[in-house]
Amino acid sequence: MLGHIARSLGRLQLLQSSLPSIRPVSTMALWPFSSQPRDFSQPNSTWSPEMCKVYDHYNTLCDTDTENKERKRAPWRKLPSYNRSIKYATGGIHLSKMIKAQARLFTRNIKEQGATFEYVVFVNKEEKRCVCVFQAGHLLEGAPGYVHGGAIATMIDTVTGTLAGFLSGPIMTANLNINYRNPMPLGSVVLIHSALDQIERKKQFITCKVTSTDESKLYTEATALFVSISVDHLFGSQN
Numbered sequence: 016m017l018g019h020i021a022r023s024l025g026r027l028q029l030l031q032s033s034l035p036s037i038r039p040v041s042t043m044a045l046w047p048f049s050s051q052p053r054d055f056s057q058p059n060s061t062w063s064p065e066m067c068k069v070y071d072h073y074n075t076l077c078d079t080d081t082e083n084k085e086r087k088r089a090p091w092r093k094l095p096s097y098n099r100s101i102k103y104a105t106g107g108i109h110l111s112k113m114i115k116a117q118a119r120l121f122t123r124n125i126k127e128q129g130a131t132f133e134y135v136v137f138v139n140k141e142e143k144r145c146v147c148v149f150q151a152g153h154l155l156e157g158a159p160g161y162v163h164g165g166a167i168a169t170m171i172d173t174v175t176g177t178l179a180g181f182l183s184g185p186i187m188t189a190n191l192n193i194n195y196r197n198p199m200p201l202g203s204v205v206l207i208h209s210a211l212d213q214i215e216r217k218k219q220f221i222t223c224k225v226t227s228t229d230e231s232k233l234y235t236e237a238t239a240l241f242v243s244i245s246v247d248h249l250f251g252s253q254n
């Protein structure tokens with residue numbers, strides 16, 4: 016097996032040296048034992064110009080590394096997006112190979128890019144709020160030509176849950192209330208704004224609004240309750 020990988024890497028290096036105009040392939044990227052989970056919220060070729068424009072806008076508001084390797088502080092931060100929430104934990108990439116290894120996060124389980132949930136979350140820790148840029152793919156149809164209400168609920172749960180998890184650690188959704196105000200055309204790019212309303216003991220109350228990218232149109236409004244859980248709660252309930 017290792018011999019086969021080494022031979023493949025050798026062939027690739029040979030190919031690279033004979034084709035100097037091609038961007039070099041990083042051999043480390045082919046190493047099968049990655050310790051860094053893949054970030055699914057990177058731009059890809061299925062992102063529409065509108066999606067790219069809003070992404071660029073929030074990216075300019077984010078922390079950046081300057082040329083002198085200093086961190087330039089900014090209010091916003093782009094969160095990575097993994098295909099299992101366990102991968103956010105230290106060593107999670109290894110645990111994910113042991114605990115229900117075939118399980119995948121609902122929003123990151125389709126291989127075809129652009130077909131379902133394309134999204135990226137930017138969080139503002141000081142203001143305890145986040146914005147998700149979401150492009151709804153063609154496999155998310157509900158009413159003809161429009162996004163399925165369950166797909167919208169999934170994104171609201173994901174974004175409000177990401178904010179609650181970012182602020183308070185492990186949580187589970189206890190309650191989600193959604194009002195659908197306007198149908199969302201399939202292929203739309205929308206903003207999902209979430210903000211912490213209040214914290215009471217183990218409970219985090221989050222509000223959420225889904226709007227057009229210029230914020231002139233309201234598609235959906237929601238409130239969510241998340242309850243902080245212990246790791247025992249997660250694994251204790253599995254038989």
Ligand SMILES: CCCCCCCCCCCCCC(=O)SCCNC(=O)CCNC(=O)[C@H](O)C(C)(C)COP(=O)(O)OP(=O)(O)OC[C@H]1O[C@@H](n2cnc3c(N)ncnc32)[C@H](O)[C@@H]1OP(=O)(O)O
Nearest residue numbers: 100172173176177180181187188189190216217218242244
């Ligand atoms: C950087 C980080 C990023 C992270 C990225 C992640 C990406 C993915 C994000 C994806 C996100 C997707 C996430 C998902 O999809 S999670 C999957 C969907 N959710 C579930 O399956 C949850 C099932 N339910 C439970 O496990 C428990 O019931 C929970 C954990 C919710 C509460 O447990 P428990 O019952 O043991 O709690 P407690 O007795 O200690 O009570 C505590 C307090 O809570 C109050 N309460 C409880 N229930 C409700 C209710 N329904 N309405 C109103 N209030 C409720 C209760 O009165 C008490 O209040 P108080 O007496 O203190 O006033």
